[in-house]
Amino acid sequence: MVKKPAPSTTRRSEKSRRAIYDAALALVAEVGYPRTTIEGIAARAGVGKQTIYRWWSSKADVLLEAFLDLSARTAGDTGEEPHAIPDTGDLAADIKAVLRVTVDQLKDPRFEIPSRALAAEGVVNEQVGREYMTTLMEPAIRLYVDRLRAAQDAGQLRADIDPRIALEFFIAPLAQRWLQYTGPITYAYTDTLVDYALGGLAPRTPDVPSGTPERGPVGP
Amino acid sequence: MVKKPAPSTTRRSEKSRRAIYDAALALVAEVGYPRTTIEGIAARAGVGKQTIYRWWSSKADVLLEAFLDLSARTAGDTGEEPHAIPDTGDLAADIKAVLRVTVDQLKDPRFEIPSRALAAEGVVNEQVGREYMTTLMEPAIRLYVDRLRAAQDAGQLRADIDPRIALEFFIAPLAQRWLQYTGPITYAYTDTLVDYALGGLAPRTPDVPSGTPERGPVGP
Amino acid sequence: MVKKPAPSTTRRSEKSRRAIYDAALALVAEVGYPRTTIEGIAARAGVGKQTIYRWWSSKADVLLEAFLDLSARTAGDTGEEPHAIPDTGDLAADIKAVLRVTVDQLKDPRFEIPSRALAAEGVVNEQVGREYMTTLMEPAIRLYVDRLRAAQDAGQLRADIDPRIALEFFIAPLAQRWLQYTGPITYAYTDTLVDYALGGLAPRTPDVPSGTPERGPVGP
Amino acid sequence: MVKKPAPSTTRRSEKSRRAIYDAALALVAEVGYPRTTIEGIAARAGVGKQTIYRWWSSKADVLLEAFLDLSARTAGDTGEEPHAIPDTGDLAADIKAVLRVTVDQLKDPRFEIPSRALAAEGVVNEQVGREYMTTLMEPAIRLYVDRLRAAQDAGQLRADIDPRIALEFFIAPLAQRWLQYTGPITYAYTDTLVDYALGGLAPRTPDVPSGTPERGPVGP
DNA sequence: GTTTAAACGAGACGGTACGTCGTGTCTTGCA
DNA sequence: TGCAAGACACGACGTACCGTCTCGTTTAAAC
Structure with missing residues (x-):
């Protein structure tokens, strides 16, 4: 350390x-x-x-x-969240549940003050930042990756998605609101993140089932 | 100030x-x-x-x-990015372009060192954090909101999406990688973010498997 | 300083x-x-x-x-001793009087403790030692020199004596007893010092009025 | 110790x-x-x-x-000085010789640095001071006392002189110059000390002018 | 010749003081 | 009279030693 x-x-x-x-x-x-x-x-x-x-x-x-x-x-003490993200078969619900626990933790002063302090230090001190990343975030990240891979196997997630990037849609917005005061942190917010992320932001056009969505403005 | x-x-x-x-x-x-x-x-x-x-x-x-x-x-000096996000009609391309500029800026030491310092201070000092948010991030955020609303008007973005939340898919993952050293920052990465965010992570199937309530706007 | x-x-x-x-x-x-x-x-x-x-x-x-x-x-405050050694015409009595004042001062804790501390520091730290010598001892020494020269002029002191050395007979033994605990410090002691110093340690032989006293053992 | x-x-x-x-x-x-x-x-x-x-x-x-x-x-190693002060019959010469050895020793860095350190410590720490006095100086002092008593027996020193005090005329001025930087230390200086001490500072006249009570031993 | 208790080297510990640096306030003298 | 210069009280820094206290490990005496 x-x-x-x-x-x-x-x-x-x-x-x-x-x-x-x-x-x-x-x-x-x-x-x-x-x-x-x-x-x-x-x-x-x-x-x-x-x-x-x-x-x-x-x-x-x-x-x-x-x-x-x-x-x-x-x-x-409590087998809270550390071991794995539950897999009920419903990916959205599982992740929402985990994020709600995360929201609680971010607001628990017992954790918030020291971890905010460490995060701040890590922003400016790369050594601490990487240490923080490795020892505190990486284990949680791995749990997400595992759950997302399971979801891919089950066909609940597009197979061409990189789970390492996908999970950032769940945690990065939350992290930013927490670190930079860019918005309130609520269950409704994290639920919405999951919905948006899984469903995508662009309208569903039946004729383009998957693949790269950006194809320029679709003329009328 | x-x-x-x-x-x-x-x-x-x-x-x-x-x-x-x-x-x-x-x-x-x-x-x-x-x-x-x-x-x-x-x-x-x-x-x-x-x-x-x-x-x-x-x-x-x-x-x-x-x-x-x-x-x-x-x-x-240079009318670089400050005025607006271009609107070529191709939402994905426009955002990708802007993010590439952002990537460049995050790597420009002239900006990186002081803004990283301020971000760190802001994490731990709420007053500074909110000031940083208000004066430095808010203007840029507003540009995203404007562009996303335009996209909604053009039908390139689901109408029920809150642009204030949606834009976080583009900038929060990038911010997290930058602030917390959680991964490399490249054009390929930001491009991927845009693709994933717009297209969604779940497979495009007529009936959405997960229990998400928002199934996209049901056309009349 | x-x-x-x-x-x-x-x-x-x-x-x-x-x-x-x-x-x-x-x-x-x-x-x-x-x-x-x-x-x-x-x-x-x-x-x-x-x-x-x-x-x-x-x-x-x-x-x-x-x-x-x-x-x-x-x-x-008190015009104690600083201005001059009195000159009553009786050299021995004058010096005895001054030494008694010195004895009192050496035993006054108000002066003893700090000056002992400084003396000790000066022994080991040449810079401090010389400073101590110059600022504290030199003025007093000059007074002795003046008084001894006056005594020479009055014929009470051998003309070939170096006052700078002679005065050491009065103060050095006292200083040594004080600094090194080599003996008690009393008025009787300082009086004796003056008597011995002025009179000499060797017996008075009428036929050798002055000059170097060491001339080998005097026969029968 | x-x-x-x-x-x-x-x-x-x-x-x-x-x-x-x-x-x-x-x-x-x-x-x-x-x-x-x-x-x-x-x-x-x-x-x-x-x-x-x-x-x-x-x-x-x-x-x-x-x-x-x-x-x-x-x-x-060397039977230098420790055993006794020589007694050639010439008191002045014997003491001068011993003092010259002392001068050499005071200037030998092998001895000077530690003994100066100890002397300094002893000035401020009475226990050390007495220890220093007892173990290092006392033996040498005893040698002086012995030699002076012998001189008294031989009639080379006034019989009413306390040798314990008389010897201070030889060593205290030297000690003071060494400890307090009050003057240079040379053979000429120690020789002069012996001459002054034995011969006295006052002129040799049949009737001693100053009011000193001890006029030397009044012959029977 | 084995046992065994000490003195030993090593060095971590709770402390104190060091001398330096930066803080935020206050004061002085120059322009 | 506003500002540079900088002295001030304060307090934390990181270091060096203090003297005490375990730890094993010799090592020499007693068995």
């Missing part, structure tokens, strides 16, 4: 690590990311600053790991 | 403002946003710190205005 | 300087020199650390100046 | 002790006393920090013992 040269992990104090995670998450939640400081985390965790610098290279790094740990623990 | 109480703007030194804009953009480009400081901007601009604090409330605010000014000047 | 490049002294805050002097002397008196820290001085003086680092280059430097200021102020 | 409670010395590693002495002296010589750290000594000696803390109570303590060991070893 973007570690310092990692001194022999054997002697490492588990208690300190836990305390640091807790302090970091608590402080970010209480005062926000920019006003969370390494000194503050250390003081709150009852830990020397050096203990943080020994194991992590930056504030973002601490928070990333703390958040990952939180996610892991939360996932451990 | 989130100003301080704004002392009588009449006496304001135009020369200082220009110098501050230039210094801010130059520093962000050279050392990145986090290592750009107000002291640094003041020193580089040959200006007292107080002159910055008098007119702006934060580093983000300075940069936001500086970037806006840059955009305005650039737009003034 | 071993200053930093000395930013234009005009803007300097007199209040801060006073507060720093007071805090430094108080802390040294209370907790001793090694446990006096720049952070502590700044906190006690209600001053930013940078204000100290701006004007002085080290803890020793602050204390040296503070002590000098204290000496100046004290001298201003 | 101000030791920690001293765990059973039997198991003690001689090799480590030697390494610590060497490292301490080397570091003090190389970077000076204040920048010599216990961590540094441990690292250089290839020894755990605890091994130092187990046997010594402070940096000063380590160095004091190391220096004492160095002195012992050096004295072992």
Whole structure:
């Protein structure tokens, strides 16, 4: 997790690590990311600053790991969403359900503040950004890919669609509204996204069943 | 622009403002946003710190205005994209063309570094985020809405589609790839986005298999 | 006073300087020199650390100046000893009187603790040592030289004596006992020093009135 | 030597002790006393920090013992001065000779740096100061006392002189010049000290003009 | 010759202070 | 009188050492 040269992990104090995670998450939640400081985390965790610098290279790094740990623990508690997207046979309904859970999570302050902080840091710090992508988003993305492939096998999705791109229709608009305040985030909104994405934006013309839709203005 | 109480703007030194804009953009480009400081901007601009604090409330605010000014000047130079999305009658082609310009811009370091910095700040600082949205994104969004409405009038887009949501299929995936390093940004990619979005992801069958309620406008 | 490049002294805050002097002397008196820290001085003086680092280059430097200021102020209050060694015509009595004052001062904790700290620092840090010598000791030394020259003129002191060296007989033994705990410091002791120094250690042999006393063992 | 409670010395590693002495002296010589750290000594000696803390109570303590060991070893090599001040019958010459050796030693960097460091520490830390006095200076002082007593017996020194005080005329001025940079240290200087001290500063006249009570031993 | 308890090297730990940098406010002197 | 220059109180930075505290691992004494 973007570690310092990692001194022999054997002697490492588990208690300190836990305390640091807790302090970091608590402080970010209480005062926000920019006003969370390494000194503050250390003081709150009852830990020397050096203990943080020994194991992590930056504030973002601490928070990333703390958040990952939180996610892991939360996932451990409740088998919420982490294992797979349900496959009831109804692709639209399945994805809508998952997105509703995502909406809830985006609004849960326990998750929102640290993950927003990490996302922001990742925008400007490519290393953190890629780390965030890899450890936090990629697993979820893979679940979408799996579900979409299943849908293709079942003929519910066009076979020529790249699932890696298709899933962006579900999550990217939501992400943008969340990250950039471009609009409200509701169940109705995510439901609509799924409908639009699956059905397409252009009118259904019987004579053009599939393939590239752009063929210029159809004259009358 | 989130100003301080704004002392009588009449006496304001135009020369200082220009110098501050230039210094801010130059520093962000050279050392990145986090290592750009107000002291640094003041020193580089040959200006007292107080002159910055008098007119702006934060580093983000300075940069936001500086970037806006840059955009305005650039737009003034070349009538690039700012006025409207072309309407050749071919919706897909028009949007693809615009997205290609957007791709170019996202990769132009002159724009990328400051706008990425502002986007990051906006993620974590809601005030900046909304300001960024309003002043930088909203104008572009309106152009999309206009073009999509025209397409609806022309029957190239389903009439029951909300253009404000539809346009997110074009820009949100691109934004996410750019902000969060979730994938490469190419012309082929944006072209594909347009195709998928307009055509939909589900196979075109007379009866839509999934339980989506909007089955497209049922012609009379 | 071993200053930093000395930013234009005009803007300097007199209040801060006073507060720093007071805090430094108080802390040294209370907790001793090694446990006096720049952070502590700044906190006690209600001053930013940078204000100290701006004007002085080290803890020793602050204390040296503070002590000098204290000496100046004290001298201003009481016309104690600073102007001259009295000349009653009786050299021995005059020097004994001055040394008694010195003994008192060496035992006054207000002076002892900081000057001991400075002396210690000076032993190991030549720059501080020379500064200490120049600003604190040299003026006193000059007074001794003056008085001894007057005694030479009056025929109370051998004409071939270098006063610069002679005075060391009065102050160096005292300094050594004080600095190195080589013996108790009392009026009787300093009186004895004066007597021994003026009278010499070797027995008085009428036939050798002056000149170099070492002439080998005198036979029978 | 101000030791920690001293765990059973039997198991003690001689090799480590030697390494610590060497490292301490080397570091003090190389970077000076204040920048010599216990961590540094441990690292250089290839020894755990605890091994130092187990046997010594402070940096000063380590160095004091190391220096004492160095002195012992050096004295072992060359029978330089440690045993006695020569007694050729010529008191002045004997003391001058010893002081010349002292001058050489004060200028030998091998001795100067650590002993200056210890002296400085001793000025400010009474415990170290007394230890320094007892273990390093006292033996030498005793030699002076012995020699001066012999001189008294031989009638070369006034019988009413306290040798413990008299010897300070020889070593205190030298010590002060060395510790406090109050003047150059040369053979000529120490020779002069001896001459002045033995002969006295006041002119040799049958009746002593100044009011000093001790007029020398009044013969029977 | 084996056992066993110490001293050992290594180094993580909670702390304190370092000296530097940037913040946002306040003050001074020049133009 | 507005502005550059910059001193100020504040506070976080990342580093260096402190002295304490485990960890295995020698190693020398006691068995």
